[in-house]
Structure formats: C-alpha cells, structure tokens
Amino acid sequence: xxxxxxxxxxxxxxxxxxxxxxxxxxxxxxxxxxxxxxxxxxxxxxxxxxxxxxxxxxxxxxxxxxxxxxxxxxxxxxxxxxxxxxxxxxxxxxxxxxxxxxxxxxxxxxxxxxxxxxxxxxxxxxxxxxxxxxxxxxxxxxxxxxxxxxxxxxxxxxxxxxxxxxxxxxxxxxxxxxxxxxxxxxxxxxxxxxxxxxxxxxxxxxxxxxxxxxxxxxxxxxxxxxxxxxxxxxxxxxxxxxxxxxxxxxxxxxxxxxxxxxxxxxxxxxxxxxxxxxxxxxxxx
Numbered sequence: 001x002x003x004x005x006x007x008x009x010x011x012x013x014x015x016x017x018x019x020x021x022x023x024x025x026x027x028x029x030x031x032x033x034x035x036x037x038x039x040x041x042x043x044x045x046x047x048x049x050x051x052x053x054x055x056x057x058x059x060x061x062x063x064x065x066x067x068x069x070x071x072x073x074x075x076x077x078x079x080x081x082x083x084x085x086x087x088x089x090x091x092x093x094x095x096x097x098x099x100x101x102x103x104x105x106x107x108x109x110x111x112x113x114x115x116x117x118x119x120x121x122x123x124x125x126x127x128x129x130x131x132x133x134x135x136x137x138x139x140x141x142x143x144x145x146x147x148x149x150x151x152x153x154x155x156x157x158x159x160x161x162x163x164x165x166x167x168x169x170x171x172x173x174x175x176x177x178x179x180x181x182x183x184x185x186x187x188x189x190x191x192x193x194x195x196x197x198x199x200x201x202x203x204x205x206x207x208x209x210x211x212x213x214x215x216x217x218x219x220x221x222x223x224x225x226x227x228x229x230x231x232x233x234x235x236x237x238x239x240x241x242x243x244x245x246x247x248x249x250x251x252x253x254x255x256x257x258x259x260x261x262x263x264x265x266x267x268x269x270x271x272x273x274x275x276x277x278x279x280x281x282x283x284x285x
Contacts, residue, residue, distance in 0.1 A: 002100060003033040003079035006087050007069060009058060012043060016281050017259075018087040019048050023272040024222050025085075026051055028094040032083075037069075037076055047278050054078055063164075066180035067142075071164065071187070074147060074157045086143040089209060089253045090268055092220055092227040099208045099252060100146075102199055107152030111208060112140035112191060112198035121173040121185050129192065131170060132163075138191035138198055142184045143255045144209045160190040203249050210251035218264055220254055223271065227251055259283055 004025055008018035015038060022034050033053035038044070040057045049055075056076045058069060073084055083100065085091075103109045114136045117126045125137055147153045163171060163186045171185040191198065201207035210229055212218065217230040227250045256265045262283050269281040 001033070001079050002081040002083070003035060003053070003077075004029075005035050005037060005073060005077050005079070005082050005084045007058075007067075007073070007084075008036055008038045008042070008087050009069060010039070010066060014087055015042055015044065015048070019051070019278070020269045020272060020281060021085060021087055021089055021091070022048075022051050023276050023278070024091040024268075026276070027222055027272065028091045028225070029096045032096070033079075035078055037073070051276065063181075067183045068164070068181045070142060070183045071157055071160045074149070074153050077147075077149070079149075081148050082146065084145050084147070085253065086255060088256045088259060089143055090220070090222060090256065090265075090272075091253055092222045093206070093225045093250075093252045095206070095225075095252055103146035103208075105146065105197070106148060106150065108145065108147045108156040108191075108196060110140055110142065110145035110187075110191075110198055111201060112138040112188070113200070114192075115139045115188075120188070121171075121182060123171070123173070123185070128170060128189065132167065132189060132193065134189065134192045135195075136192045137185075137188045138196075139188055140184060140191075140198065141209065141211060141255065142187055143211070144253055145187075156190060156194060156196060159194055160186045163189050163193075203247050206250040206252065208251065209253035209255045210249045211255040211257045212260060212264070213257050217248070218261065220264060220268060221271075222268060223275075227254065229254070 006018045008015040018036050025034050035054040036052050037056050037058050115125050116136045120139055173182045214232045215229050219228040229249050231247050233245050259265045266283050273280050
C-alpha cells in the first residue's frame with residue numbers, strides 16, 4: 001500500500017499544520033491514506049481524527065527533536081511505500097501519480113543534486129566529503145521523500161543515524177530554535193556514502209515541491225489546481241555574486257518554510273478548513 005506520512009511532534013501548533021496538509025491531501029489525492037506521527041501526549045481533536053487515517057506515536061529519543069526525527073520514519077511507517085511530507089507543505093495539484101511513479105525505488109529516493117564543493121548549512125562540502133571518505137554529497141530539500149519498506153531502506157536510515165552518532169560535530173547544524181539539528185546534511189551524506197540515486201525535475205515539468213522563500217508571483221489554489229511561483233536565486237561565479245535568476249515553477253507541493261508568505265498560507269488553510277468543516281487555523285510563528 002502507498003501512503004503519506006507526516007511528523008507533528010512537540011506542540012499542538014505542529015499538529016494544526018499537519019492537519020492543513022492532511023486536508024490538502026484528502027482534496028487532491030483522496031485514494032491514498034495519510035498517517036500522522038506524533039507524541040503520546042499530543043491532544044488530538046475528534047474533528048482531526050475524522051480525516052487522519054492512522055496515528056502513530058513516536059517514542060522520545062535523547063538528542064532527537066523535531067525534524068531530526070525524520071531519520072526514524074522507517075521505524076514507524078505503516079505503509080509498504082511511504083511518501084514523507086513536511087507538515088508545512090500543502091498539496092496544490094492532483095497529479096501525484098506521476099511523482100509516485102518517478103520516485104519508485106527499492107529503498108530511499110528523493111530529488112537531489114550531487115555536490116563536491118561549495119558551502120551548505122555553513123560547512124564546506126569538499127572538507128566534509130574528504131573527512132568522511134566519500135566521493136560526494138547530495139544536496140536536497142527533505143520536505144518530501146520516498147521510501148519502500150525493506151532491508152535497503154533500513155540500511156539507508158541506519159547509515160544516516162550512524163552519521164548523527166559519530167559525525168555530529170562535522171555535519172550538525174541547528175535550526176533557529178537551537179534545539180533541532182537539521183536532518184538534511186545527514187541524509188545528504190548518507191546518500192553520497194551509499195551512492196544512492198536521486199531524481200531530478202526540470203521546471204517545465206513541474207517539480208514535486210518548491211519552497212516559498214525568495215519567491216514572487218505566487219498564485220496557489222488547491223481547489224483549481226493552480227500552482228505558479230517564481231523563484232529568485234543569486235548565483236556565484238569566480239567569487240562574485242551576479243544578479244538573480246528568475247525561474248518559474250509549478251510544483252505539486254508548496255513548501256511554506258516559516259509559513260511565509262503568511263497571507264497566502266492563511267488564505268489556503270482557511271479555504272481547506274472551511275471546505276471540510278473545521279475551525280480556522282491561526283498562523284502564529
């Protein structure tokens with residue numbers, strides 16, 4: 001069975017975010033079930049339980065807070081094939097069949113690019129791969145990734161967890177609350193260490209997700225399957241920064257990092273909650 005998995009631990013705020021994602025999945029991919037991973041102490045309103053197909057509880061683990069727990073998702077997923085999606089994402093389009101087909105793998109798979117130099121999360125990639133004795137890292141946004149139950153997936157996550165245990169000083173980078181270690185450097189190093197393939201998307205085909213940071217021209221509507229966004233990226237050549245590139249995208253998932261732009265996220269969450277008969281969500285970050 002194929003299904004979606006999202007993580008909502010800590011405070012009820014993250015469960016509220018996850019619920020907005022769940023509603024967008026029920027709207028635009030209703031045939032695939034959704035599982036929410038949360039804490040045993042998390043209060044879950046009855047209205048939420050109506051739309052969540054399965055709830056799984058994640059036991060506390062020392063040193064693991066928030067997003068770093070993504071490295072444990074193979075331990076709790078109830079599905080044979082899992083699409084993990086960050087709780088601050090919204091599904092805008094009804095085209096997920098093509099993404100499930102593209103990400104098919106015997107183990108872990110995600111979009112990502114190969115890197116041997118440059119800076120990522122504040123560290124020097126060339127220095128990291130030299131110290132780890134690997135050929136490259138994969139740079140990625142772990143807001144959406146796929147895995148299939150089995151030995152290959154278990155080996156991948158075990159490798160990532162081993163990097164957390166033994167190379168935290170090398171790869172560790174904290175998010176803004178200084179409590180959550182970022183999961184992506186460990187995933188990226190594990191992908192390079194195991195030579196795990198990734199997939200790529202061209203803007204014209206519509207990627208599986210795009211973050212809303214450094215963007216403009218945002219037109220999102222999950223009810224009309226409208227997804228238009230222009231990303232602005234500085235690029236560097238020979239030590240100099242050149243004017244931004246402007247690239248138009250039509251992602252299936254909008255990844256609202258820090259819930260920005262808040263007005264857009266609020267409007268969409270209001271639409272979804274009104275449609276499904278739930279109380280509106282108050283953005284507060």
